[in-house]
Amino acid sequence: MRIPCPNCGSRSLAEFSYGGAALDRPPGDIGPSPETAPAWDDFVYRRDNPAGPLRELWFHAAGCRAWFVATRDTRSLEFIAEVTP
Amino acid sequence: MTGWRAPTGGRIDRSRTIDFRFNGRAYTGHDGDTLASALLANGVDIVARSFKYHRPRGIVAFGADEPNALVEVGEGSRRTPNLKATQVRLVPGLVARSQNCWPSVNFDIMAITGLLAPFMPSGFYYKTFKWPVSAWPFYERLIRNAAGMGRAPAAADPDAYDSVHRSVDLLVIGGGLAGLAAARAAAQADAGTRILVVDELAEFGGLGTADTAVVDGRDYRDWVADAVAALSAVPNVTLLPRTTAYGHYDGNLVGLVEECDGPVRQRRWLVHADRIVLATGATERPLLFGGNDRPGVMLASAARLYATRHAAMAGRRAVVFTSDDSGYEAAFDLRQAGVAIAAIVDPRAEVGEALKGRCAAAGITLLAAHRIESSHGRRRVSGCTVRPIAGGQPRRFTCDLILTAGGWTPAAQLFTHAGGRLRHDPALAALVPDATSWAGRASTGMIAVGAAAGVYDVAGCLASGQAAGRGEPPLGIGGSEARSPIVLGGTGKCFVDLQNDVTVADIALAVREGYRSIEHVKRYTTLGMGTDQGKLAGLTGVAVAAAAQGLAPADLGNSRPRPPLSPVTFGALAGPFVGPLSSPARTTPMHGWHEAHGALMANVGSWRRPQLYRREAEGDLEAVIREAGNVRRAVGLTDVSTLGKIDLQGPDVARLLDHAYINGFASLAPGRCRYGVMLREDGMVLDDGTVTRLTAERWFMTTTTGNAERIHAHLERIRQIDLRGLDVTITPVTEQWGAMAVAGPRARDLLAALRPDFAVDNEALPFMALAEGRIGDIAARVLRVSFSGERAYEIYTAAGDALAMWNTILAAGTSFGLMPYGTEAMMTLRIEKGLFVPGFEADGRTLPDDLGLARMVSTKKEFVGRRSLRRPAFVAPDRKQLVGLMAVDRTQAIPRGAQIVRDLGGAPPVAMEGHVTSVTYSPELGRWIALALVAGGRAALGETRVAASPLTGETVPVTLCPPVFVDPEGERLRG
Numbered sequence A: 001m002r003i004p005c006p007n008c009g010s011r012s013l014a015e016f017s018y019g020g021a022a023l024d025r026p027p028g029d030i031g032p033s034p035e036t037a038p039a040w041d042d043f044v045y046r047r048d049n050p051a052g053p054l055r056e057l058w059f060h061a062a063g064c065r066a067w068f069v070a071t072r073d074t075r076s077l078e079f080i081a082e083v084t085p
Numbered sequence B: 001m002t003g004w005r006a007p008t009g010g011r012i013d014r015s016r017t018i019d020f021r022f023n024g025r026a027y028t029g030h031d032g033d034t035l036a037s038a039l040l041a042n043g044v045d046i047v048a049r050s051f052k053y054h055r056p057r058g059i060v061a062f063g064a065d066e067p068n069a070l071v072e073v074g075e076g077s078r079r080t081p082n083l084k085a086t087q088v089r090l091v092p093g094l095v096a097r098s099q100n101c102w103p104s105v106n107f108d109i110m111a112i113t114g115l116l117a118p119f120m121p122s123g124f125y126y127k128t129f130k131w132p133v134s135a136w137p138f139y140e141r142l143i144r145n146a147a148g149m150g151r152a153p154a155a156a157d158p159d160a161y162d163s164v165h166r167s168v169d170l171l172v173i174g175g176g177l178a179g180l181a182a183a184r185a186a187a188q189a190d191a192g193t194r195i196l197v198v199d200e201l202a203e204f205g206g207l208g209t210a211d212t213a214v215v216d217g218r219d220y221r222d223w224v225a226d227a228v229a230a231l232s233a234v235p236n237v238t239l240l241p242r243t244t245a246y247g248h249y250d251g252n253l254v255g256l257v258e259e260c261d262g263p264v265r266q267r268r269w270l271v272h273a274d275r276i277v278l279a280t281g282a283t284e285r286p287l288l289f290g291g292n293d294r295p296g297v298m299l300a301s302a303a304r305l306y307a308t309r310h311a312a313m314a315g316r317r318a319v320v321f322t323s324d325d326s327g328y329e330a331a332f333d334l335r336q337a338g339v340a341i342a343a344i345v346d347p348r349a350e351v352g353e354a355l356k357g358r359c360a361a362a363g364i365t366l367l368a369a370h371r372i373e374s375s376h377g378r379r380r381v382s383g384c385t386v387r388p389i390a391g392g393q394p395r396r397f398t399c400d401l402i403l404t405a406g407g408w409t410p411a412a413q414l415f416t417h418a419g420g421r422l423r424h425d426p427a428l429a430a431l432v433p434d435a436t437s438w439a440g441r442a443s444t445g446m447i448a449v450g451a452a453a454g455v456y457d458v459a460g461c462l463a464s465g466q467a468a469g470r471g472e473p474p475l476g477i478g479g480s481e482a483r484s485p486i487v488l489g490g491t492g493k494c495f496v497d498l499q500n501d502v503t504v505a506d507i508a509l510a511v512r513e514g515y516r517s518i519e520h521v522k523r524y525t526t527l528g529m530g531t532d533q534g535k536l537a538g539l540t541g542v543a544v545a546a547a548a549q550g551l552a553p554a555d556l557g558n559s560r561p562r563p564p565l566s567p568v569t570f571g572a573l574a575g576p577f578v579g580p581l582s583s584p585a586r587t588t589p590m591h592g593w594h595e596a597h598g599a600l601m602a603n604v605g606s607w608r609r610p611q612l613y614r615r616e617a618e619g620d621l622e623a624v625i626r627e628a629g630n631v632r633r634a635v636g637l638t639d640v641s642t643l644g645k646i647d648l649q650g651p652d653v654a655r656l657l658d659h660a661y662i663n664g665f666a667s668l669a670p671g672r673c674r675y676g677v678m679l680r681e682d683g684m685v686l687d688d689g690t691v692t693r694l695t696a697e698r699w700f701m702t703t704t705t706g707n708a709e710r711i712h713a714h715l716e717r718i719r720q721i722d723l724r725g726l727d728v729t730i731t732p733v734t735e736q737w738g739a740m741a742v743a744g745p746r747a748r749d750l751l752a753a754l755r756p757d758f759a760v761d762n763e764a765l766p767f768m769a770l771a772e773g774r775i776g777d778i779a780a781r782v783l784r785v786s787f788s789g790e791r792a793y794e795i796y797t798a799a800g801d802a803l804a805m806w807n808t809i810l811a812a813g814t815s816f817g818l819m820p821y822g823t824e825a826m827m828t829l830r831i832e833k834g835l836f837v838p839g840f841e842a843d844g845r846t847l848p849d850d851l852g853l854a855r856m857v858s859t860k861k862e863f864v865g866r867r868s869l870r871r872p873a874f875v876a877p878d879r880k881q882l883v884g885l886m887a888v889d890r891t892q893a894i895p896r897g898a899q900i901v902r903d904l905g906g907a908p909p910v911a912m913e914g915h916v917t918s919v920t921y922s923p924e925l926g927r928w929i930a931l932a933l934v935a936g937g938r939a940a941l942g943e944t945r946v947a948a949s950p951l952t953g954e955t956v957p958v959t960l961c962p963p964v965f966v967d968p969e970g971e972r973l974r975g
């Protein structure tokens, strides 16, 4: 499998580490609140496992060391959208 | 013994005779032979015994679809099992042996199981060998011995294997007419196109087109020679003969194995291709009749190829059973080569006038609307019974060869590996690649051309190959008229899968027992699950299973072939990465010294580290006790170069660290170190280490050995994603620094004796402080930190200086009682101090509070994992907490990995309250101690539990105690 790094272009999977779904970290105020706890639990535990496009984070560990977001179709393992650094 | 060699013809070099041995007997062949063609020419008709019934079997096919002639080639450490005789090139001195026979092919004691055949129906293994489970190892050995699965060599492989990665614009798999046409068209369109053409045979040209066919107005042989010459002249084109593509993977990665001569035996290629053209040809389907497995029954195309390529004749007198016009061509060619044709039997009512005329001209008996019902013969075919399709009187023919031609199936197995689909084409009566499979996929896909796409005529192969080579969409194929019906049945055993001994009756029984899906029928009957991957059996099996359910084959679908297409040796997969290269070990600058001084080395993550230093007449445990005790009494030296080291620079480092660690770093003054703990977002402890502020904007972090890469990625993620905009530069410098720890009550005296150009007294260099300067002529960074609980210093130098520093310290240390110590003593010392380690105590399920770190957790800032810590389950009082354990009987050891239970009374299952995480003998306490995670452990200190190890049968009463066994006030490390 090849992954499109925004800096280095298409490179082998072996050069990357996986960072999971690219979810926005819920805004962090000091202390948990009833309003933010469900959002936090969703962020940490209740993640979707879609059969289809998934925005996810990749780290080009053996390359430029950039974390970037790429969209991959989990059914075909095809990278289907432009990556955003 | 009826095979023979024609005196002329074929592409063999009769001037070069090759001696070889098969099943212990000496034979001769010629350069250009395969093992199969040489065996045929020598009249060897039985090459194997069948898998289940041990029936005699002969050579059936010409290439990779051969189901019977499985052989082991070579001897001793070079013995290779599971090769097909049809694919083994004859070389001088070749030694081969039938795989499926014991004690010999001609007298097979297991043939007695043939008498049991009625009692070995489908699912036999499922039903018979299922119970009792305890007997499985016995059954498995029995089956494997009887089944002749091939023997792996016992000795190490002496040969070298190579591994190549390649990216190309176009990969053409199959160098026949269509494949060569594709490559030529691509090269002509753009000479810069990087093209790789592979073919499993030594010569390009493929098997599907006769030498005498006319292509572009020339004989095919000449056309091939031109194409190969033209392609060889293009610098960007690589032609790889004797190379098999075994798998197609996502992102158009294709695995190839190249057979080599010389020092490298096989070369594995991993090829990334922008475009792939699949030109793998087609496989001839057999026709079924009773006793269709008897030696002497063969594919018509195979007999024709053996005759035309190798002048090897499979028999003297043949009956040709064909439902496809190609069977007639085979008959005419064989007759030309000297094989008498007793009859052509065609189940079709209508036979073309031209074919009828040619049969008549050649004096060949043609029986249309007839079928072969059964074969006869003891060791091999001696005749057959033919009957009209509509019924009626049978006719018997005497023959030593029955050739079947049931039409063609595209050899498109590779098409399905990465998600391509096959569709049933009624006009071709075959499964063909579905060109729509790859819709919406930009990086994976292939275009099938020629016979692999169901295109069987010369003009069509040429056109489909050229179109694909130019990057045009695939041409439409298939007509409207249904043809080549698959003929089923006969009297006696009709074999669908010759390699796995699956008959028509077996499949019908599976269907009667409720197996419907072809994937289930396949697994239940083992249809198509042999090393030939059902190349011959696949479609016929589908047709039989469909008929048994009253369905059309198209309605049943097909089982999906998966990689590898053909067996791949472990040698090819491993390539050169064996022995020390199999998992490259990282070594520290002091590695050579460790090895020269009795170190017992162990793998720690990717590193090699000394566990302990052995001395004469000393057991390993004694060595650990000596090394650890010496640190507590005098001073020790240990190599900590493997610690992860990260250099951090910029005005915003403190903000980054505050987000990464549970404790705060903004207040850390230059020249000081601080211990820190990191969490994952789910609140679990990720890692620990120290951070030293070198100057206002330059920091130095250490991580645990195994987590260096993970923490680097983690910090970059915080910098680039969570807190975008921080001005921080993160540089991993693990390899740039060598490091060693000097620990023990005399550590400071020793450090002073090294005459550093900086002060080392407790005022100038207190606990958790930094000193930088020179020790002798070596620049060093000294951190007063301790992982042993003793007064200790970590000394960092440039990696190139580390060994010199190590030796300097050793030389100066003699008068202080210095000894080196390894990772085992380091573990002993940290367990005595109750210090947790990721992987042992911090096992991915432990929170800071579980480890007694609650007071470290800042409440004044946001950090990774903070908001998980207040989840209700994470503040429950019965969480497993870190405690120390001492055996009640101080002479007893505590079993490693033991479960903690309340007592030994009561009936199982017993509630497990925790588990032992680390065990050591404590030289300081003179007894065994342990760290454990125990539910509600901190509230139960002083109570007794039982450490129970079901693995060893030990049950040891233990007392729960605080985890810090030595110097709980920390006076030693601060003093």
Ligand SMILES: [Zn+2]
Pocket (backbone or CB within 6 Å): A005, A006, A007, A008, A009, A060, A063, A064, A065, A066
């Ligand atoms: Zn990159």
